[in-house]
Amino acid sequence: METRELRYFVAVAEELHFGRAAQRLGIAQPPLSRAIQQLERRLGVALLDRTSRTVALTEAGSVLLVEARAALDAVDAAERRTRRAALAATGRPGLVLVTKANASSELLAKLLDAYAAEPGAVPVDVILCGPAEQARLLREGRADVALLHRPFDSTAGFHTEELGTEGQVVVLPAGHPLTTRSHVHLADVTGLPGLPLPRWPAPDGSYPPGPGPQVRDHAQLLQLVALGRACAVSPESCRAQLHSDLAAVPVLDAPQVTTVIAWPAHSRSRAVADLVRTATRL
């Protein structure tokens, strides 16, 4: 299978419409029809159920859609990492580290300091992004290493080392009745009147349905909490960033959050290895 065929199939599978898919690919519709037919013939598998009016994925087709996206990601990552390696060899060999904005900032500062003190350290660019974006950047070869937080972030496809574990707290507007408690349970904070938990975007950028406000990052969320429009359950290290109008109370039965440093499974970079080693020694 050639990547061209996979790209064509993904386009059709996503559009479920040969004409639109062809337009998106910048080719005419007949060659696209033919390419998909060839792909099906070579695989010996029906990928699409098509009537002359409608197109639907077969069971095998929906498997291929997922797998083809993964394979195309791998090809793109190969290209990008090769380009990065060439740059690193000739010019400025820098690392790109990606982490969630407002998360583990203390750990991050310690890590960057400790790594910078290592012999042979290279400059590290830090990218701050919304949750669930880190994995994509790392997978696409746009970043060399990431700080992820289990169980929120999936670490599938990466090598990881655990850096630390912490409990979670509920962040509330200062003066809320619960802030007098020394601790609470999850059941105490779900469904608080007027303080719903927020909705985070799914990996595809869409928001699940529900009552809470939509948030893209932690700063937004804290602002909404301060406004009395939401409450938040967050790792306790976020306490360092709370203003006086916010209060945090430990949630005893919330899952422990593990911060891990993650890098692509095939990284051959000396700098990444050094950074990881530094991180594990913190």
Next chain:
Amino acid sequence: METRELRYFVAVAEELHFGRAAQRLGIAQPPLSRAIQQLERRLGVALLDRTSRTVALTEAGSVLLVEARAALDAVDAAERRTRRAALAATGRPGLVLVTKANASSELLAKLLDAYAAEPGAVPVDVILCGPAEQARLLREGRADVALLHRPFDSTAGFHTEELGTEGQVVVLPAGHPLTTRSHVHLADVTGLPGLPLPRWPAPDGSYPPGPGPQVRDHAQLLQLVALGRACAVSPESCRAQLHSDLAAVPVLDAPQVTTVIAWPAHSRSRAVADLVRTATRL
């Protein structure tokens, strides 16, 4: 980048010889030279240092070699999983589970029994293979789910659930002086006179240099121990398979072994999800 180009590049990078690579690919040498030149031009990156007598990988080239292999694996896995999905839809929807021969057999039996009792269970084929082969089979789409053992097996690229943790024992010929001890430490069993630890094959099938005998699976290893040619440090669940001519003594400071159930990150199979759920409830 097309998979054809990647395949060509991998062949040249592995052979470091255009003529032999072309032969391996079943094409003539000139088109291969041209294809690699095009690839380099499109990437804007030198991949190979070539004189008219010798070919060597550049830094970027060795990155691409690793990444290209991973990308080609992903493409092949996409093809195989699609074919499997088509078979499952039309014919006998079976699962393929792969595990190390002689490992976790009790757990495996319990898992298969429990899963078979689930409503909607499908037949499960079990593949037993040598260590480090499981990950390959799973990655290549030849198996749906695997039992892996951390820290021996890398779980990079898979979703996993932990099933249990156990200590390790040293397996010795019956009557060996150490068998009278209630426990030992790692230092006690490395470098035992005449009883070296064995050498396991690397992922590429080659053996590291060293004194111990080469083994491919656990049964071979136990046989060598019985013959007084080696000793073995293994998870304690292997005790169930020891004959009377072998003895096991706990090793206090050997790393804990965690058995995990692993499946490809993009699995959409209902049967895999059921099996995993069953496993976590054991």
Next chain:
DNA sequence: GCGGATCAATACCCGGCAGGTATCGCCGAC
């Protein structure tokens, strides 16, 4: 129920590119 609209499939043509053969140019070995 009929005509038009819509959409995938088919028919057919063209140009580019993958692949082949022949050859060159370079370099190391003897």
Next chain:
DNA sequence: GTCGGCGATACCTGCCGGGTATTGATCCGC
């Protein structure tokens, strides 16, 4: 110096990817 091995170049050919025109089938409005 000559020969042999190896990658690059030159040039040709046929296939295949892509284009336009058209058909055939289904849904929809009236």
